[in-house]
Amino acid sequence: MIPKMLIHRPRRLRKNKIVREMMAETRLSKDMFIYPLFVTNGKKVKHAIDAMPGVCHFSPDTLIIEVEYLLQLGINKILLFGVGEKKSPKGKSSFSAKSAVANAIIALRKAFGDSLYIITDVCMCAYTNHGHCGVIEKEEVVNDASVEILAKMALAHAKAGADMVAPSDMMDGRVAGIRKKLDENGYSNTAILSYSTKFASAYYGPFRAVADSAPQKGDRKSYQMDIRNASEALRESLLDEAEGADMLMVKPALAYLDVIQTIKSNSLLPLACYNVSGEYSMVKMAAQNGLVNEQAIVMENMYAFSRAGADIIITYHVKDMLEQKWL
Numbered sequence: 001m002i003p004k005m006l007i008h009r010p011r012r013l014r015k016n017k018i019v020r021e022m023m024a025e026t027r028l029s030k031d032m033f034i035y036p037l038f039v040t041n042g043k044k045v046k047h048a049i050d051a052m053p054g055v056c057h058f059s060p061d062t063l064i065i066e067v068e069y070l071l072q073l074g075i076n077k078i079l080l081f082g083v084g085e086k087k088s089p090k091g092k093s094s095f096s097a098k099s100a101v102a103n104a105i106i107a108l109r110k111a112f113g114d115s116l117y118i119i120t121d122v123c124m125c126a127y128t129n130h131g132h133c134g135v136i137e138k139e140e141v142v143n144d145a146s147v148e149i150l151a152k153m154a155l156a157h158a159k160a161g162a163d164m165v166a167p168s169d170m171m172d173g174r175v176a177g178i179r180k181k182l183d184e185n186g187y188s189n190t191a192i193l194s195y196s197t198k199f200a201s202a203y204y205g206p207f208r209a210v211a212d213s214a215p216q217k218g219d220r221k222s223y224q225m226d227i228r229n230a231s232e233a234l235r236e237s238l239l240d241e242a243e244g245a246d247m248l249m250v251k252p253a254l255a256y257l258d259v260i261q262t263i264k265s266n267s268l269l270p271l272a273c274y275n276v277s278g279e280y281s282m283v284k285m286a287a288q289n290g291l292v293n294e295q296a297i298v299m300e301n302m303y304a305f306s307r308a309g310a311d312i313i314i315t316y317h318v319k320d321m322l323e324q325k326w327l
């Protein structure tokens with residue numbers, strides 16, 4: 001039966017591409033994206049990583065070449081991770097003025113000045129021999145002693161020239177600790193992007209292989225959040241807002257769209273989400289095996305993050321997105 005008197009016909013506004021483009025409620029721009037990069041000390045390193053197709057380790061010299069290319073593509077915000085550093089119980093190498101991250105910042109700033117916005121991950125797990133994100137005393141990851149080291153690490157990055165520091169450890173009070181340390185040392189303009197709501201997720205698997213940062217013993221559940229908790233997820237972000245974070249983050253992204261939406265509607269701060277390594281590698285592997293259309297599925301995920309309320313998206317996919325002109 002053909003319905004003749006149908007008043008509501010939503011399909012009218014889907015008639016062709018022109019009207020669909022006009023009606024789009026969510027739009028993406030390259031300015032929303034942050035690209036993560038892994039940096040190590042040494043020279044001429046460009047080491048591909050099996051667990052994450054398309055992702056490499058770079059030394060400062062090869063990083064310059066890569067970033068020059070990224071800038072041409074339109075990527076001007078990067079998130080730096082240090083790998084391959086000397087590991088010790090208290091992760092001392094994390095706040096060295098000569099860390100791979102510090103060296104990379106100095107080299108990048110020299111090469112690109114302020115045309116590149118540099119964000120650094122602040123966490124100890126790639127620098128401790130036990131692989132935890134804080135200091136261990138009597139088998140326990142202790143909070144306040146860890147915050148002290150994280151603040152030193154943030155300061156070292158700020159001194160090297162980072163625009164923004166991003167603590168990913170999930171210790172209590174670390175945003176306040178870092179803010180105080182930065183302010184006391186004259187870095188009141190260095191911004192803090194807090195990994196404010198970070199879950200103890202299995203989606204970080206490939207990253208830990210890349211960064212060599214898996215815990216030797218136990219898991220991260222005494223500091224990262226329980227995946228079952230939504231109220232606590234909001235509480236964590238609101239606490240970091242109160243401590244002085246400039247931006248909040250939900251991590252991972254795909255399995256936590258509800259959390260993105262809740263935080264967005266309860267805070268006035270800009271909100272980022274981190275589309276993490278496991279989410280990336282699952283899409284890449286499925287695409288390589290012909291199971292999904294990579295462009296379609298990547299863009300579907302990006303629109304989902306934005307629709308849920310993410311203002312900023314941290315993703316390994318953005319290089320492909322711009323190279324292939326998906327955006």
Ligand code: PBG
Pocket residue numbers: 121123125133168169203204205206207208275276277278
């Ligand atoms: C360090 C850190 C991790 C990630 C970002 N910073 C790993 C972890 O917490 O184990 C994960 C990023 C990704 O999976 O892409 N604490």
Ligand code: ZN
Pocket residue numbers: 123124125126132133168169
């Ligand atoms: Zn960590």
